[in-house]
Amino acid sequence: MRTLRRYLTGHMVAGWLLFATVMGVLLLLVRLIEELERVTDSYTTGQVVLHVLLTLPQQLLTLTPVIVLVGTLTAFARLEQLNEMTIIRAAGVNKARLLRSLMLPLLVLCLLLWGAMEWVTAPLHQWGEEIRSEARGNNTLEPGQSLWSRSGRTFYRLGRLGINQSPGDIDIFEFGPDHRLLRAIHAEQARVIEGRRWQLEDAQVRRWEAGELSLQRQPGLIVDRLWSRDELQRLLLGMDSMPPSVLYAYQDYLQRSGQSAHAHALALWNRLMLPLAAVGMALLALGLSVKPGSQRGGMGRQLAAGVLVGVLFYLGSQILVALGQIYHLPPLATAVFPVVCIFLAASVLLMRLRW
Template sequence: MMSVLERYIFRQVAQSVLAVLLVILGLDVLIAFLDQIGNLNDHYTLTGAVHYVTWTLPRRLYEYIPLGTLVGVMIGLGMMASQSELTVMRAAGVSTGRIVLTVFKPVMLIAIFGLVLGQFIAPVTEQRAQSVRAVAMAGGGAYSASGVWHKEGNTFIFINAVESGERIHGVTRYEFGDDLQLQRSSFARRGEYQQGAWTLSNVRETRIHDAHTEAASLAEERWDSGLTPELLSIVVVEPVDLSISGLWDYSAYLQRQGVSADVYLLAFWAKLLQPLSIAALVLAGISFVFGPLRSVPIGQRIVTGVILGLVFKFAQDLLGPASSVYGFPPLLATLLPILLCCLGGWYLLRRAS
């Protein structure tokens, strides 16, 4: 059972974090909706834009949980510091460590919520959002800017849109031989996954021989591919928006295909270790509140929290590509900013205590 003091700190921190997340999410949704208005056409209507933005809400919330938690904790705890409540608590014999542990109770609940959101909810709604938008914007054409590329063996595949896990639109395939010479290109208007293979309909193909080309049309074609509906639902979504298990499975699939999976492994470790990232940021934020930001205006705390969160994100974003270039593990690229943030926060907190 929490004491009255712990419940008070819990409530102050939780309310501040939730308020910050709602404000950030509201601004992001407004900007996203205004951005979608510029993409409207005969197929992608205003209603479609509203549906798209609505389906992306879980993903947007998940992305802002670390920054929102950091800024919320700094505001909630900072307001208590400005009103000398923290000073009174410490004068009454409540240690800094106990206050920090109490602050981490709502933070860890939010971090666990974020982990569940990123694994089970956001990937599903984001895939739905991208699929609905892609089908509407493709409009049945051969190519679409919203389509996805995929490589399987010597075949390069472009898919206009994925309506559901088992139905695709606008499938273009370029098949190369071992000598890297183009042997066949084809376009299928749609495809459905049936009995372990794709059935493509309205197929137009061109076979390339040494001295001539041969064109043909097929009503249907069976396409045996390792690109199952489960993997396809991963391909159409950006790595950062996939589930933890989906990232791991697709990384293994890419490695079996001989394709680099570093981007997906980086996203996997970033998602799996997000609770640690939140804890590290909050520890650094608390150290600022107890130290150099103890008596500054609330606006300065917000700016400091935003800067700290952005520096942390930029550090991870820079170390990610660096791990591919210099060959160190993606796990290390994700862990290094967390460890540095933890050490810095612990050092400042020790000095403040």
């Protein structure tokens, strides 16, 4: 059993690496051609190449189910054509034992993908985006651009973000139950102390009490429930720069503060479902490729079918995500539905497989 597992795993991993290399080279060329058009005196060719190389793993990760499908299909179709699967069947390996031999490598693949999303691809993507942002001088908020947040009846605005992620131009508006403005706070600079707690420097506090306006200055006003330092580093770079743990923490913060967290929750569940989709694609490829008595000329048709299934899955997932954002579909159901469809199709093929 152990020898069989190592043998099949070696062929699957070789297929995955081969197709991942092909897809990586294609993505690299496309991204380089696209990004080289933006070269300036400050954004040099070397920085363009470094940016593309650092952001490539995150983009390649989204194609993992397609890579696993085609790689697994190639491996098992090749083994079938060389009659090695016939030898495995003749040795008394039934269908259940074959599936059990694949569970461990697929489980390891899941763990590796989850670990890569958390500790490898997202930090690399953030690094690459920061290189481009600093080179192009966009490491601060654009003129007229602001970040807004809300906690209950209190609204927060961040109007400036310095090169070292130092916040500035902060406004806080507190409203009463009758929607009347009770207090307005403004500070030109602030310092993130820990977590979501900020210290506003030279804060100007305006209050409305009994129809009268009062102004008070507080040199070190402490305010809670703002953005954490980690979130400030990623908010301007997009959700691809956020690992799942940061996405979870931020969408939880948005929900607790009464804000819409639909987009972040959808992105989080799509990330978490990605390794499971890859496992489902591997099982689907097994059902498509392992066909006793298949002819040598059938390998091309099987690969074409696998590529078609992979492309349809990728396009369908992207369309479903877009529909989920437009119509505010439940994030968990939107992310799980394609994975369930893959496992159902794989189950039907495997049950009909004559072994």
